[in-house]
Amino acid sequence: xxxxxLACLVVVATADVPKFAQSITTRSTGAKGTxxxxxxxxxxxxxRLFRNYTDEPNEILAFTTxxxxxxxxxxxxxxxxxxxGDIEPFIRIYHRCxxxxxxxxxxxxxxxxxxxxxxxGRIARKPYDIGTMNLEIIYPKEKHLKEFxxxxxxxxxxxx
Numbered sequence: 001x002x003x004x005x006l007a008c009l010v011v012v013a014t015a016d017v018p019k020f021a022q023s024i025t026t027r028s029t030g031a032k033g034t035x036x037x038x039x040x041x042x043x044x045x046x047x048r049l050f051r052n053y054t055d056e057p058n059e060i061l062a063f064t065t066x067x068x069x070x071x072x073x074x075x076x077x078x079x080x081x082x083x084x085g086d087i088e089p090f091i092r093i094y095h096r097c098x099x100x101x102x103x104x105x106x107x108x109x110x111x112x113x114x115x116x117x118x119x120x121g122r123i124a125r126k127p128y129d130i131g132t133m134n135l136e137i138i139y140p141k142e143k144h145l146k147e148f149x150x151x152x153x154x155x156x157x158x159x160x
Contacts (some may be wrong), residue, residue, distance in 0.1 A: 025085040029117050030076030030124030034132040035066050037097035042135050043068025046094040046106075046148060049077045053112060057151040061087075063104045076124035087118045089128065094148050097135035106148045109139040 032048060035042035042075040051059045061077025079085040094111045099105050111130060119125040 006081040024083040026078055026080045026120070026122055027126040028076060028078035028119050028122055029061070029083050029085045029087050029089045030127035031089070031091050031113065031130060032072070032127045033041045033072070035073070035093075035095065035097075036132060036134045036136075037095075038050050038134065039135050041069065041071030042066060042095060042097055043071060044096070045071070045073065045135070047073050047075060048092045048094075048151070050090045050092065051079065051082075051084075051086075052088040053110070055092065060151055074127070075076075076127060077160035078122040078124075080122055088115065089113045089117060091130075091136075093133075093143070096137045104147050107135070107142055108145055109142040152154070 014019050029049070031047070035045045043066055047064050047066065049062040050056075050058050051061055061079070062075045064075040065071050066073040081086060090110055092105045092108060092127065094108045096106055113128040113130075115127055117124075117128040
């Protein structure tokens, strides 16, 4: 009877190992803030959260668009289902503040933020607050894009 009980305990204990292992290797992070274009809220600002300092679509953890009414945004993402759970948080902002409305050009710049804003698990416990940013300013390393390509976040949960 004892060997059967011991075998059952081993099966139960090892059944959750993959879930536990994934939960401790999954990392999450987030960011929030407000955008202005001059003195007015900047709506339709696109924000992408990347796993590291890159523009590669497969490294996007999350994306959102700021509110037209308030200019606020809030996003978080995680590495569940990815082979590499490390995060060196980076957001890229795409906007059209002070751009010719007849053209489809976007201005873009990025912000790296500290790893202290990375949490273990799928939920970002402490989002990085960029505060209020006036997008009329030309930011360091700002670039111009001829068009903005909508990219979706890869769904790693359904891949394997």
